[in-house]
Amino acid sequence: MREVTIMGCGMTKFARPLPGSLMDIASEASLKAIEDAGAGDRDFDAVYFASMACGEFAHQTAAATALVDELALIPAPTHRIENGPASGASAIRDAFFGIASGMYDLVLVTGAEKMSTVSGAVATDLISTMLHHEAEYLHGATLPSFAAMLTRLYMKRYGLTENQLAAVAVKNHENGSKNPYAQLSHKKCTIEGVKDSIMIADPIRMYHCCPVSDGGASLVICSAEKARELGIKKPLIKIAGLGQATDAHTLQEREDPAVLKSVQLASQQAFKMAGLEPKDIDVAEVHDAFEILEIVESEDAGFFPKGEGGKAAEEGKTALDGELPINPSGGLKSRGHALGATGLAQAVELVWQLRGEAGERQVKDAKNAYALNFGGFGDNSVVTVLRRTD
Amino acid sequence: MSEEEKKMIGFKCKKCSRINYPKRARCLSCKGMEFEEVELGKECELVTYTQVYNPPAGYKGDPPLMLGIVKFPNGVLAMGQLAIDHPKDLKLSAKLRPIWGMLREIGGKEVFGFKFELAKKEQTSKLK
Incomplete structure (x- = not known):
């Protein structure tokens, strides 16, 4: 397999609403990445477009073709990648295979979602369609309800406290306040504020949940040979490891509903491919659509022993200056969660971190980075490990 | 039937x-x-639950919508709505039983299925 390098990145601010159409958002993110890569007037061998539900939210299908047209990249081959909220990381993965195989040299990967077009109840319903249709969706199950049932189970088993759960939200809002792209960059919160926020699905409160977001993010990816040929001045970021695994579609049929086995498997694959171990990671972006997930994911990824993720957050181990900073961007909680754009926004943040371009939220001397993007509620996990190669 | x-x-x-x-x-x-x-059985045990204050479009009852995961004696787990009026004293090992009823509407059509109520019914179900 050929080495694959991230040459450029860019994203829009996440917001609800973000002005403009789905295509405006997708093209803004794409053009920023193209500019960042210094690939202004180049043609691309392929364009990958990630969106979970652009047909449902934005009434636009075949949106990948529309994006290629918008960016004047005709006749580049393109298609949309849909893997629920993990569409973004899945698109990066597919682009990796396109380059690693030798088929392509230079590709654009963009994710975008425009969710603000519908009411909260309709958005909740649309997102819930990713659950098992007969056994979950038809019963009125929602993603917050799953997070709530997991939280209750996990609290009973591991003694997670409300303060520990709240500490994750406080940390992510603190990080997000340093990120100009974050949807909630203007909002910090306190432990008491989290515990007093309105109940969404008990014991899950508003400050345990990510917001509904519009946003786009994009990467320019190329072979290492191409990067050398183009004479890139910025530090080169290698896609060092990839992992992906599925689990039973229904939460209750998994070996243990309090364990995210797909996260364990995907992480193990990615670490093996990168020749790294969890302890080698300097910075991580994980899929905290709900704060309980950051805790469970940080354990199942191998960063902390099972049952100790909440304690680690409370003790500051996952803060910007902690032993493993998690979600320096603010995570889904503060940066926002524009479904198909999220996996790409995680990668953009990590590229900035590895290049040393993350400003106030820069993690010191970051060389190896880990991203976890989640499809469904733990039934499809995609892990990407990035490494600065200079 | x-x-x-x-x-x-x-x-x-x-x-x-x-x-x-x-x-x-x-x-x-x-x-x-x-x-x-x-x-699966006439009786099951509550494993975990929640009350959803922001139910999805199509749910016709008043919030909160109660959802739970139950375990049958043969080890099978199932998720469904809980038809329980006063959940304050609800314990994670509470004994429940499946009942048939309307779950929600999808595309304007009523969807029916099993939900769960307390096996020892001290309250009337609000979801029937």
Whole structure:
């Protein structure tokens, strides 16, 4: 397999609403990445477009073709990648295979979602369609309800406290306040504020949940040979490891509903491919659509022993200056969660971190980075490990 | 069959005996394709639950919508709505039983299925 390098990145601010159409958002993110890569007037061998539900939210299908047209990249081959909220990381993965195989040299990967077009109840319903249709969706199950049932189970088993759960939200809002792209960059919160926020699905409160977001993010990816040929001045970021695994579609049929086995498997694959171990990671972006997930994911990824993720957050181990900073961007909680754009926004943040371009939220001397993007509620996990190669 | 006679059915793999619920084309454990229909049980135990204050579009009851995961004596777990009025004293091992009822509307059509109520019914169900 050929080495694959991230040459450029860019994203829009996440917001609800973000002005403009789905295509405006997708093209803004794409053009920023193209500019960042210094690939202004180049043609691309392929364009990958990630969106979970652009047909449902934005009434636009075949949106990948529309994006290629918008960016004047005709006749580049393109298609949309849909893997629920993990569409973004899945698109990066597919682009990796396109380059690693030798088929392509230079590709654009963009994710975008425009969710603000519908009411909260309709958005909740649309997102819930990713659950098992007969056994979950038809019963009125929602993603917050799953997070709530997991939280209750996990609290009973591991003694997670409300303060520990709240500490994750406080940390992510603190990080997000340093990120100009974050949807909630203007909002910090306190432990008491989290515990007093309105109940969404008990014991899950508003400050345990990510917001509904519009946003786009994009990467320019190329072979290492191409990067050398183009004479890139910025530090080169290698896609060092990839992992992906599925689990039973229904939460209750998994070996243990309090364990995210797909996260364990995907992480193990990615670490093996990168020749790294969890302890080698300097910075991580994980899929905290709900704060309980950051805790469970940080354990199942191998960063902390099972049952100790909440304690680690409370003790500051996952803060910007902690032993493993998690979600320096603010995570889904503060940066926002524009479904198909999220996996790409995680990668953009990590590229900035590895290049040393993350400003106030820069993690010191970051060389190896880990991203976890989640499809469904733990039934499809995609892990990407990035490494600065200079 | 009357509504009272409806039973929650699982699909026991004829090859490995795993009871799949819901049904799949192939058994999750061994890829077997032949199943025997078995009743999951008249009583089950609450494993975890929540009250959803922002139910999805199509849910016609008043919030909160109660959802839970239950475990049957044969080990099978199922998720469903809980028809329980006063959940304050609800314990995670509470004994429940499946009942048939309207779940929600999708595309303007009513969807029916099993939900769960307290086995020792001290309250009237609000969801019937």
